[in-house]
Amino acid sequence: MxxxxxxxxxxxxxxxxxxATLVKTAAKFACEFYIVKDDMEINGKSIIGVMTLAAEQxxxxxxxxxxxxxxxxxxxxxxxxxxxxxx
Amino acid sequence: MMESAPLxxxxxxxxxxxASPGIAIGSAFLFIKDIPQIEKRTxxxxxxxQEHERLDRAIQKSVKELQKIIIFAQEKVGEAKAKILDAQxxxxxxxxxxxxxxxRIRDERLNAEFIVSDEISKYxxxxxxxxxxxxxxxxxxxxxxxxxIVRNLLQEKLVSKLEGTVIVIAHTLTPADTMIxxxxxxxxxxxxxxxxxxxxxxxxxxxxxxxxxxxxDISREAVSGDLMILDGHSGxxxxxxxxxRIAEYERRRQNFLQFERELEGLRxxxxxxTDKHKVELSANIELAEELEYVVLQGSQGVGxxxxxxxxxxxxxxxxxxxxxxxxxRIAARIYPKRVIMRTYDIGGDKIASETAEEQNPFLGWRGxxxxxxxxxxxxxxxxxxxxxxxxxxxxxxxxxxxxIQEVWRAKExxxxxxxxLRERKVRFDEKIPIGVMIEVxxxxxxxxxxxxxxxxxxxxxNDLIQYLLAVDRGNSLVSSLYRxxxxxxxxxxxxxxxxxxxxxxxxxxxxxMAGHPLATALLVGLxxxxxxxxxxxxxxxxxxxRSLSFETMQEVAxxxxxxxxxxxxxxxxxxxxxxxxxxxxxxxxx
Numbered sequence: 019m020x021x022x023x024x025x026x027x028x029x030x031x032x033x034x035x036x037x038a039t040l041v042k043t044a045a046k047f048a049c050e051f052y053i054v055k056d057d058m059e060i061n062g063k064s065i066i067g068v069m070t071l072a073a074e075q076x077x078x079x080x081x082x083x084x085x086x087x088x089x090x091x092x093x094x095x096x097x098x099x100x101x102x103x104x105x
Numbered sequence: 106m107m108e109s110a111p112l113x114x115x116x117x118x119x120x121x122x123x124a125s126p127g128i129a130i131g132s133a134f135l136f137i138k139d140i141p142q143i144e145k146r147t148x149x150x151x152x153x154x155q156e157h158e159r160l161d162r163a164i165q166k167s168v169k170e171l172q173k174i175i176i177f178a179q180e181k182v183g184e185a186k187a188k189i190l191d192a193q194x195x196x197x198x199x200x201x202x203x204x205x206x207x208x209r210i211r212d213e214r215l216n217a218e219f220i221v222s223d224e225i226s227k228y229x230x231x232x233x234x235x236x237x238x239x240x241x242x243x244x245x246x247x248x249x250x251x252x253x254i255v256r257n258l259l260q261e262k263l264v265s266k267l268e269g270t271v272i273v274i275a276h277t278l279t280p281a282d283t284m285i286x287x288x289x290x291x292x293x294x295x296x297x298x299x300x301x302x303x304x305x306x307x308x309x310x311x312x313x314x315x316x317x318x319x320x321x322d323i324s325r326e327a328v329s330g331d332l333m334i335l336d337g338h339s340g341x342x343x344x345x346x347x348x349x350r351i352a353e354y355e356r357r358r359q360n361f362l363q364f365e366r367e368l369e370g371l372r373x374x375x376x377x378x379t380d381k382h383k384v385e386l387s388a389n390i391e392l393a394e395e396l397e398y399v400v401l402q403g404s405q406g407v408g409x410x411x412x413x414x415x416x417x418x419x420x421x422x423x424x425x426x427x428x429x430x431x432x433x434r435i436a437a438r439i440y441p442k443r444v445i446m447r448t449y450d451i452g453g454d455k456i457a458s459e460t461a462e463e464q465n466p467f468l469g470w471r472g473x474x475x476x477x478x479x480x481x482x483x484x485x486x487x488x489x490x491x492x493x494x495x496x497x498x499x500x501x502x503x504x505x506x507x508x509i510q511e512v513w514r515a516k517e518x519x520x521x522x523x524x525x526l527r528e529r530k531v532r533f534d535e536k537i538p539i540g541v542m543i544e545v546x547x548x549x550x551x552x553x554x555x556x557x558x559x560x561x562x563x564x565x566x567n568d569l570i571q572y573l574l575a576v577d578r579g580n581s582l583v584s585s586l587y588r589x590x591x592x593x594x595x596x597x598x599x600x601x602x603x604x605x606x607x608x609x610x611x612x613x614x615x616x617x618m619a620g621h622p623l624a625t626a627l628l629v630g631l632x633x634x635x636x637x638x639x640x641x642x643x644x645x646x647x648x649x650x651r652s653l654s655f656e657t658m659q660e661v662a663x664x665x666x667x668x669x670x671x672x673x674x675x676x677x678x679x680x681x682x683x684x685x686x687x688x689x690x691x692x693x694x695x
Contacts, residue, residue: 034192035421045200058231064201069192069243070228072235 049085123340127315129293134271163257368644372403382655406442408637428489472505487522494534544568556608566616630662
């Protein structure tokens with residue numbers, strides 16, 4: 019299992035569009051992907067879950083990847099956060 | 106056998122917020138979206154495949170319904186606003202959520218309705234715990250979705266067709282509901298919650314359907330089929346009215362219709378005094394959808410288009426292209442009349458979440474101050490406006506300007522946007538008129554210098570009065586000190602008009618005061634060139650202007666400005682209106 023910490027950089031936080039991008043990207047990988055914010059843990063492949071996080075700009079998230087392609091998944095998804103979802 | 110006497114229903118009177126004028130008398134239709142009691146049932150092993158199938162069918166049905174609503178919404182309110190509904194489809198197709206439903210049905214052997222409701226409620230409860238408004242709205246979306254699936258599981262129909270002509274009663278109306286119901290003949294809308302600025306309220310005004318919102322619990326007081334009266338002027342609802350009451354309201358309704366018809370006759374006529382002094386009478390709008398109504402009301406143009414509505418209901422910013430399409434649509438519809446578009450007048454919190462809490466948002470990061478700090482965002486809007494200006498009927502106006510430097514800076518942005526378009530070889534109106542809102546006292550005091558730099562000035566009376574009197578209207582401790590007829594306010598308005606005219610520029614007013622019938626003669630008498638008002642009152646204001654001579658209005662202004670207190674000014678104006686226009690209702694203060 020890989021754990022990575024990220025900070026939301028894009029202006030409006032994990033709103034509908036970035037949430038959709040995140041979920042679609044995660045779906046390409048076989049590994050399990052969970053996001054932890056404060057005391058809430060949700061499945062990162064679920065749009066309703068990601069939207070429930072209410073992650074605003076500046077929030078810290080813990081990403082957990084578990085499975086065969088976890089290394090690649092972690093790199094790709096952390097990159098998304100780094101780029102602020104190209105917003 | 107004894108027959109019991111028919112139960113006589115008591116008359117019930119409810120008070121709410123008037124959201125759209127007019128009187129409706131008709132039978133109530135209760136638009137209930139609350140889901141019925143969900144039964145928790147154990148499913149036999151043998152029946153499990155059937156339960157899974159039932160769920161799949163309900164989901165498919167829900168997706169189809171939403172797609173239909175989205176298509177209708179795109180037609181009615183445009184693609185950008187229809188996006189509000191996209192998130193719901195995405196959630197319906199969420200593989201994790203769907204898997205969770207099926208897994209729980211299998212493991213817990215419980216019926217689909219119960220599982221769907223229980224599972225989705227977990228999310229909406231979490232969303233409601235978040236502190237911000239945005240998440241609360243999302244929670245309503247999620248609940249709406251839950252109700253949709255459950256309703257389809259129970260094979261209950263989506264209520265979208267209404268029998269006959271009815272007054273629709275609901276706890277609340279979502280944009281989706283308003284859209285679907287508006288395809289029927291609705292006499293009026295009455296809701297438990299909601300404000301005057303909600304989408305439902307805006308639509309009803311545009312569609313000329315009387316509406317009352319914020320009624321508390323009308324959806325519990327009324328039953329479908331109840332006879333009721335809805336008064337969209339005063340915000341009153343009468344359920345099971347007495348015969349006398351019906352007769353009284355029927356008379357009022359006829360009077361209102363008569364007055365409307367009379368005003369309708371003025372539609373094509375200009376706002377000109379009996380001695381030929383002409384005033385530009387235009388409308389304030391928030392949505393392109395209001396244009397039809399504005400044209401119908403006999404407006405001479407749009408004096409204020411609040412572009413912020415493009416940001417409502419979405420969490421990203423519209424692209425230049427998207428804005429261009431919307432602005433173009435408005436400019437084309439109002440052509441050959443003019444539209445004045447105000448650049449985004451938003452608080453800093455709307456654009457960046459890194460801002461610290463502002464102690465005094467009214468004295469904070471707002472209007473052009475925000476736009477200057479986000480040049481990309483600002484230029485996008487300016488380029489979109491310029492591109493929409495090819496018919497030469499569009500003007501740009503800047504909000505919250507305080508100094509001449511800010512005017513220069515805003516103009517530099519316009520030059521930059523023009524330069525970009527020239528490089529892209531895109532056409533626009535090279536001589537597009539530029540104006541500023543006079544709403545900060547500093548700008549009012551520098552109006553003469555500012556006027557030399559722009560094509561017009563438009564007084565934003567709401568903010569100007571608040572800043573001038575140092576009174577926050579929203580603060581109930583001091584809101585009674587907000588008086589639009591305060592002599593200091595009138596003197597400021599007069600000096601702005603004088604300053605504008607000295608520079609050879611026209612001066613308008615686009616705040617609430619412009620649409621206050623008490624203020625019409627006074628403002629025109631002071632020499633105001635343009636009044637931009639809420640569309641509802643437009644015919645009334647036109648009637649006042651057309652019935653008086655400019656000389657009389659100048660006298661009114663002269664007398665009003667000689668009085669020492671706002672009470673005396675108001676008393677004088679009321680007496681004047683009662684004498685000249687006894688048929689125009691003027692609401693009492695407080």
